Amino acid sequence: xxxxxxxxxxxxxxxxxxxxxxxxxxxxxxxxxxxxxxxxxxxxxxxxxxxxxxxxxxxxxxxxxxxxxxxxxxxxxxxxxxxxxxxxxxxxxxxxxxxxxxxxxxxxxxxxxxxxxxxxxxxxxxxxxxxxxxxxxxxxxxxxxxxxxxxxxxxxxxxxxxxxxxxxxxxxxxxxxxxxxxxxxxxxxxxxxxxxxxxxxxxxxxxxxxxxxxxxxxxxxxxxxxxxxxxxxxxxxxxxxxxxxxxxxxxxxxxxxxxxxxxxxxxxxxxxxxxxxxxxxxxxxxxxxxxxxxxxxxxxxxxxxxxxxxxxxxxxxxxxxxxxxxxxxxxxxxxxxxxxxxxxxxxxxxxxxxxxxxxxxxxxxxxxxxxxxxxxxxxxxxxxxxxxxxxxxxxxxxxxxxxxxxxxxxxxxxxxxxxxxxxxxxxxxxxxxxxxxxxxxxxxxxxxxxxx
Numbered sequence: 001x002x003x004x005x006x007x008x009x010x011x012x013x014x015x016x017x018x019x020x021x022x023x024x025x026x027x028x029x030x031x032x033x034x035x036x037x038x039x040x041x042x043x044x045x046x047x048x049x050x051x052x053x054x055x056x057x058x059x060x061x062x063x064x065x066x067x068x069x070x071x072x073x074x075x076x077x078x079x080x081x082x083x084x085x086x087x088x089x090x091x092x093x094x095x096x097x098x099x100x101x102x103x104x105x106x107x108x109x110x111x112x113x114x115x116x117x118x119x120x121x122x123x124x125x126x127x128x129x130x131x132x133x134x135x136x137x138x139x140x141x142x143x144x145x146x147x148x149x150x151x152x153x154x155x156x157x158x159x160x161x162x163x164x165x166x167x168x169x170x171x172x173x174x175x176x177x178x179x180x181x182x183x184x185x186x187x188x189x190x191x192x193x194x195x196x197x198x199x200x201x202x203x204x205x206x207x208x209x210x211x212x213x214x215x216x217x218x219x220x221x222x223x224x225x226x227x228x229x230x231x232x233x234x235x236x237x238x239x240x241x242x243x244x245x246x247x248x249x250x251x252x253x254x255x256x257x258x259x260x261x262x263x264x265x266x267x268x269x270x271x272x273x274x275x276x277x278x279x280x281x282x283x284x285x286x287x288x289x290x291x292x293x294x295x296x297x298x299x300x301x302x303x304x305x306x307x308x309x310x311x312x313x314x315x316x317x318x319x320x321x322x323x324x325x326x327x328x329x330x331x332x333x334x335x336x337x338x339x340x341x342x343x344x345x346x347x348x349x350x351x352x353x354x355x356x357x358x359x360x361x362x363x364x365x366x367x368x369x370x371x372x373x374x375x376x377x378x379x380x381x382x383x384x385x386x387x388x389x390x391x392x393x394x395x396x397x398x399x400x401x402x403x404x405x406x407x408x409x410x411x412x413x414x415x416x417x418x419x420x421x422x423x424x425x426x427x428x429x430x431x432x433x434x435x436x437x438x439x440x441x442x443x444x445x446x447x448x449x450x451x452x
Contacts, residue, residue, distance in 0.1 A: 004344075008336070008337065008340075008341035008344065008345060009341075009345065011332065011333075011336055011337035011341065012337045012338075012341050012345070013374070014337075015329075015332075015333045015337055016374070016378055018222070019218050019219055019222040019223070020218060020377070020378060020381045022221075022222040022225060022226070023217065023218045023219075023221040023222040023225075023381070023385060024381075024385075025388060027225060041069060041070060041071040041164075041167055042071060042146070042147065042148055042167050042170060043071045043072070043073075043145065043146030043147060043148065044069065044071065044072045044073075044146055044148045044149075044150055044163055044166065044167070045072070045073050045075060045140075045144035045145055045146040045148070045149050045150070045241070046064070046072060046073070046074045046075065046149075046150045046151075046152060047075050047077065047136075047137055047140035047141070047144065047149060047150065047151050047152070048060060048074065048075070048076050048077065048140075048151075048152050048153070048154055048156075049077045049079055049133045049136035049137060049140070049153075049154065050076055050077060050078050050079060050081060050085055050136075050154045051078075051079040051080065051081055051085075051130065051133075051136075051436070052081045052082060052083045052085060052436075053081065053085050053154040053155075053439065054081075054083045054084045054085045054088055055439040055440065055442075056154050056155045056287070056439050057085060057088045057089065057092065057154070058088070058092060059155075059157065059442075060076075060154055060155075060156075060157065061092050061093065061123075063157035063158060064123065065120060066160070067158060067160060067163060068160055069163035069164060069167070071146070072122060072146075072163060073122045073123070073124065073144075073145055073146065074122060074123045074124070075124045075125075075126060075140050075143055075144065076089065076123070076124070076125045076126070077125075077126045077128060077136040077137070077139055077140050078125060078126065078127045078128065079128060079130050079131065079132070079133070079135070079136040080109075080128065080129050080130025080131075086125075086127060089115070089125050090115075093115075093117035093118075093119055093120065093123055093125065094117060094118040094119050095115035095116070095117060095118070095125055096115060096116055096117075096118050097113060097114065097115060097116075098114045098115055098116035098124060099114075100114045100116070100124060100143055100145075101143075102139075102142035102143055103141075103142050103143075103245075104142070105142070105245055106138040106139075106141055106142050106245070106248070106249040107138065107249075108128070108131060108135045108136075108138040108139040108142065109128055109129040109130065109131035109135050109139070110128060110129045111126050111127070111128040111129075111139055111143075112127045112128060112129065113126075113127045114126055114127075114143065115127065124143070126139055126140065126143060131252075132252060132434070133234070133250075133256055134249075134250035134251060134252050134253065134256040134259075135250075135252060137151055137249070137250045137256065138249040138250050141241060141244050141245070141249060144241055146241070147240060147241050147242070148166070148170060148238065148239070148240060148241065149238070149239045149240075149241045149244060150163070150166065150236070150237070150238050151234065151236075151237045151238075151239070152235065152236060152284070153234060153235045153286055155185065155286055155287035155439060156182070156185075156235045156236055156284050156285065156286040156287075157185065157284065157285050157286075158236075158283070158284050159283035159284065159285075161281070161282075161283070162180060162236075162282040162283050162284060163282075165180075165279050165281040165282040165283075166178070166180070166238050166279065166282050169238075169277060169279050169282070170238075170240070174273055174274050174275050175240075175274075175275060175276075175277050176239070176240050176243040176264065176267075176268070176271075176274045176275070176276065177232060177237070177238065177239045177240070177243060177261070177264050177276045177277075178232070178237075178238040178239075178276065178277045178278065178279050178282075179220065179224075179229065179231075179232040179233055179236065179237060179238070179276075179277075179278050179279070180233070180236035180237070180238060180279050180282035180283065180284050181216055181217075181236075181278075181279070181280045181281070181282060181283045181284065181389075182212060182216060182233050182235045182236050182284050182285070182286050183196065183209075183212060183283065183284070183285045183286075183391065184196075184201070184205060184208055184209040184212055184285065184286070184287075184288050185285040185286055185287040185288070186200065186201045186205045186209075186287065186288065186290070187201050187205065187206075187209045188285045189394065195390075195391055195392045195393060195394055196209065196386070196391055196392070196393050196394070196397075197393070197394045197397065198393060198394070198397045198400040198401060198404065199394070199396070199397070199400075202290060203403075203404065203407055204289070204290060204291070204292065204295060204412075205288060205290060206400065206401075206404040206407070207404060207407055207408045207411075207412040208288045208289075208295075208412075209404075210379055210382065210383075210404060210405070210408050211408070211412070211416075212288075213382040213383060213385070213386045213391075214378060214379070214382040216278075216280070217280070217382055217385035217386055217388075217389065218378070218381060218382050218385060220278045221278060221280065221385070223278075223329060224276070224277055224278035226325045226329065227275060227276075227325055227326075228324075228325035228326040228328070228329045228330075229261065229276050229277075229278055229326070230258065230261060230262065230265075230326055230329065230330050230334065231257055231258045231261050232257055232260070232261045232276070233257055234255075234256060234257030235284060235286040236282070236284040236286070237257065237260070238279070238282070239260075239264075243264060243267065244260075246267060247260070247263040247264060247266075247267050248263075251263070251312075253305065253308055253309075253312075254301055254304050254305040254308055254431060254432075254434070255301070255302060255304075255305020255306070255308065255309065258305055258306065258309050259305070259308075259309055259312070261276070262309055262313050262316070262326075264276060265316075265324070265326045266313070266316050269316075269320060269324060280389050281389075283391075287439065287440060287442075289437050289438075290440060291438075292415075294437045294438055295415070296419060297435040297436075297437055298435075298437050299416060299419035299423065300419050300422060300423040300426060300435070301423070301433075301434065301435055302419075302423070303339075303419055303420050303422075303423025303424055303427070304423050304424075304426065304427040304431055306334065306339070306423075306424075307339075307423070307424055307427040307431075308427065308431060310330070310335060317330060317331055338420070339420055339424055342417055342420055342421055343421065346417070346421070349367070368410070371409060371410075371413075372409055372410075375405075375408070375409035375413065376405060376409065379405050379408060379409070383401075
């Protein structure tokens with residue numbers, strides 16, 4: 001038992017250390033540089049599913065209107081909203097019925113009407129029967145006119161150069177899918193691409209901002225270099241439309257982003273020269289939960305989605321455990337070290353604390369010191385990588401950032417551990433509920449109110 005615990009403990013430490021080193025600029029030579037000055041813009045269809053998004057529609061439309069990329073079409077999919085989403089589209093876009101036709105290759109709920117904006121002819125709205133996010137994306141793919149498809153959440157906005165970075169990356173014909181960089185919308189500086197600001201963010205948002213730096217600038221950069229990127233964030237994904245059609249579109253599931261990524265990995269196992277990449281230069285911002293209740297909803301759903309894909313793709317993982325890096329990291333890092341190990345290690349900590357009650361204080365302090373050193377180092381690497389890519393926190397955020405790091409290490413990460421523990425078990429009792437996170441309704445184009 002002690003040997004098994006030692007293996008789990010070493011695994012839980014080894015992977016973060018490996019990624020912290022592998023994400024560093026020294027290994028950047030493995031990446032192909034993004035071509036920013038490509039003369040010809042490829043056509044890009046941007047798909048944005050919307051279900052009861054009246055609070056975010058204006059921000060999204062203002063962002064889409066401001067993009068300087070000329071060869072794009074935007075398709076909003078109104079997925080049976082019961083609020084004023086559709087009427088807001090009409091008010092802001094001046095909708096008129098369109099003759100735009102579907103391909104007829106993917107199944108989805110009925111599209112009642114296709115609208116086109118009179119003010120902005122490159123913007124369309126599909127009004128369809130409610131079927132969920134994956135169903136909406138399948139409908140959007142059906143109506144997409146261009147060969148590249150970008151999927152965004154309704155609360156995601158793009159930095160102006162994001163599509164140009166996408167355009168340059170897909171000059172490489174071997175790239176069939178990619179993920180863009182996602183920052184926290186509530187920490188967007190007043191002038192985009194000038195860094196991040198914690199001034200108007202509450203402590204929960206600040207901790208999630210650090211979490212996203214770790215997830216994208218450490219984990220995704222490293223996994224992409226290992227060619228094992230397991231999740232293209234649903235907030236900002238990029239695909240060749242033909243690849244989405246080849247894999248049969250999105251499966252109806254709790255986590256459509258992780259599922260479509262694994263579908264494409266399974267497809268790549270038969271197309272050896274093609275690949276999935278991560279594009280740090282393609283920057284977006286997405287709104288994150290501002291309350292603990294909404295955070296629990298989101299993270300527990302994410303963990304359920306992870307378990308769902310583990311079960312659904314178990315045959316693929318087993319057959320390719322050592323043949324494809326995505327299978328190796330999914331099983332050994334995400335499942336064994338990131339999920340399974342949490343249960344016995346938590347149990348051992350509690351039991352040892354009870355058995356060794358007389359020395360528990362020393363035991364507990366030693367444990368806190370250990371997680372502080374490792375956690376602090378991991379956060380500093382993430383912050384340093386953010387600065388390397390041009391997203392440093394503001395100079396006047398120093399003390400806020402220091403307090404956030406302490407909160408992250410001693411509070412936030414234990415909450416995420418709870419979500420892993422609870423979500424993994426809850427999946428087997430309820431794997432259907434979506435638990436949509438509430439939107440703030442804040443207009444991020446102009447609003448200066450605090451997120452606190």
